[in-house]
Amino acid sequence: MEQVRLGKTDLTVNKNGFGALPIQRISKxxxxxxxxxxxxxxxxxxxxxxxxxxxxEKVGEAFGGMRSQIVxxxxxxxxxxxxxxxxxxxxxxxxxxxxxxxxxxxxxxxCPKPGDESGIYDAALEAKKKGYIRHIGITNHRLNVAxxxxxxxxxxxxxxxxxxxxxxxxxxxxxxxxxxxMGFIAMKALSGGLITDSAAAYAYLGQxxxxxxxxxxxxxxxxxxxxxxxxxxPVMTEEIKAYIEKExxxxxxxxxxxxxxxxxxxxxxxxxxxARMSLLLRRSPAAxxxxxxxxxxxxxxxxxxxxxxxxxxxxxxLDTPALLQKNYEDYKRVLAGEVSVQ
Numbered sequence: 001m002e003q004v005r006l007g008k009t010d011l012t013v014n015k016n017g018f019g020a021l022p023i024q025r026i027s028k029x030x031x032x033x034x035x036x037x038x039x040x041x042x043x044x045x046x047x048x049x050x051x052x053x054x055x056x057e058k059v060g061e062a063f064g065g066m067r068s069q070i071v072x073x074x075x076x077x078x079x080x081x082x083x084x085x086x087x088x089x090x091x092x093x094x095x096x097x098x099x100x101x102x103x104x105x106x107x108x109x110x111c112p113k114p115g116d117e118s119g120i121y122d123a124a125l126e127a128k129k130k131g132y133i134r135h136i137g138i139t140n141h142r143l144n145v146a147x148x149x150x151x152x153x154x155x156x157x158x159x160x161x162x163x164x165x166x167x168x169x170x171x172x173x174x175x176x177x178x179x180x181x182m183g184f185i186a187m188k189a190l191s192g193g194l195i196t197d198s199a200a201a202y203a204y205l206g207q208x209x210x211x212x213x214x215x216x217x218x219x220x221x222x223x224x225x226x227x228x229x230x231x232x233x234p235v236m237t238e239e240i241k242a243y244i245e246k247e248x249x250x251x252x253x254x255x256x257x258x259x260x261x262x263x264x265x266x267x268x269x270x271x272x273x274x275a276r277m278s279l280l281l282r283r284s285p286a287a288x289x290x291x292x293x294x295x296x297x298x299x300x301x302x303x304x305x306x307x308x309x310x311x312x313x314x315x316x317x318l319d320t321p322a323l324l325q326k327n328y329e330d331y332k333r334v335l336a337g338e339v340s341v342q
Contacts, residue, residue, distance in 0.1 A: 001042060002233045004212045006183030009135050009156050011101060013045035013071050015206065015233065016226050017185065017214030020048040020055045025218055028058050034223055035062035039070060041223075042230035047159075047185070047214050048095075049075035049106055050087045056094040064096030072097065073185075075106035075139060081119035088127055102157060103127070104137035111138070111148040121154065139187070141260035143169055143315060150176045157183035161259050162211065163191045164204035164244045165251060169315055178210045189213040192258045193284040194251070194276070198225050200243055203234040254323050255279070262310035262320055267303040271310055274298055275320055277327040281334055281341045290335065301328045 002015040018038050023031040035046070035058070046063070048055045056074060063070055072095065076087040091100065103124060105112055112121040127133045137157035138149045149155050150173070158177055162170045163186065177184040186205055195201050198215070205213045217223050234240070256276035265271050273280070274297060280289055288294060301324050310320040333339045 001230055002206065004183075004210070006102070006135075006157050006185075006212065007177065007210070008181040009102075009183060011045075011071050011135065011183070013212065014042055014230060015212060016043050016202075016229055017045040017047055017212050018043050019187070019214040019216040020046055020059055021052050022216045022218035023058050024053045024055050028054075028061060031058035032062045034217060034220060035059060037220070038217070038223055038227070039063070039066070041227035043227070044069070045071045045073070045212065045214070047073045049077075049104075050091050051075065051077050051106060056091055060094050060096040067097055071101045073102035073104060073137070074100055075104040076120075077106040077108075078120055079108075079118055081123040084120045084123040085127075088132060092132065099131055100133045102135045102137050103133035104139050104157070104159060107139050107141060108145065109142070111145050111152060113152060113154060137183070137185075139185075141263065143173070143261065146173050147176065150180050150182060153180065155182060157185055159185035159187050159214075161188040161191075161257075162186035162205070162213075163189050163195060163201060165191050165195065165248065165255075165257055167257075167316065174208055174211060178208075184208075184211050186211050186213040188258065189215060192273070192280075194258070194279055195247075196283055197243065199229070199234040200240050200247075202229050203236045203240050204244060206233055207236055251279070254318060254326070256318060256320075256323060257316065259315070261315050262313045265310060266307060267300065267305055269300045269304060269324065270297050271320060271324065274301055275318075275323045275327055278330045281331070286334070286341045295335070298328055298331050301325065 003012050004015045005012045048059050074091050076084055078084040078087050114121050124136050135156040138155050139159035140146050146158055146160055149158055160173055174184050189201055205211050215226050258272045258276055260272040262271050306321055314320055334341055
């Protein structure tokens with residue numbers, strides 16, 4: 001059973017984190033069943049957020065009377081101290097718990113620090129002093145904010161996208177956290193559905209002793225895969241290494257990694273999904289992508305004002321507006337039945 005210590009904290013957890021964003025989409029009964037099965041199977045780190053609609057409530061329903069048996073992380077997207085305290089109070093109530101192990105600032109556009117205008121870091125220090133939270137973390141999709149958080153020495157953990165499709169930029173963050181004795185929590189460990197072999201994904205991340213992957217779980221069959229890795233963690237082999245290299249080769253060029261560095265879009269386009277829709281349609285079940293909601297998201301591409309902000313911010317040098325249009329044209333062909341997908 002592989003364990004990960006979250007940096008300089010006293011938190012040591014199984015190297016399979018449960019990402020509780022997807023349980024928004026299932027019933028409370030089904031969510032509680034999955035959460036209990038995960039805990040009973042050896043997973044003891046659970047990550048949710050105030051912004052994940054009823055996810056905290058479902059986690060609270062599952063673990064309200066089992067506080068000592070799990071390590072719990074949640075997040076606040078608050079921009080002011082008043083909003084911070086409101087979020088914290090709500091989270092504690094929904095989670096049915098009197099403290100949170102890891103309280104994270106949820107993807108802020110800046111790196112919160114003591115004495116800044118927002119006041120949210122000072123509020124977190126006060127909450128820690130009062131025993132409501134044990135450790136302070138930050139999640140992000142921006143390289144500059146992530147580096148600033150590491151260099152500041154103010155945070156116990158960083159949550160950032162990381163998988164075998166990542167580049168040197170993300171590897172630098174992983175190494176930076178290790179050198180700073182910060183925990184590194186890998187979100188999007190399956191690259192938002194592009195990676196379909198979870199064993200290869202785990203084996204890659206298993207090479208980093210300071211990385212905790214969190215897997216977004218919605219279905220029991222998904223959970224069963226990750227539970228099998230608790231006792232039998234996949235390790236890197238020459239076969240898996242060759243498979244990963246093949247995957248990287250197939251996704252070279254104009255492949256959007258979904259990192260979100262280009263966001264937000266002034267036209268409201270969900271770039272980090274729309275710019276890789278062709279891949280999503282072919283590498284994961286297409287039904288949800290072709291729903292009315294999915295069609296509405298893709299249609300937003302028609303509102304592109306060609307400001308090129310996304311292109312300028314892409315760390316991989318992609319021509320994002322052109323990539324959006326290419327994916328939109330392919331999407332329309334799939335909708336029309338001219339191209340078949342799974």
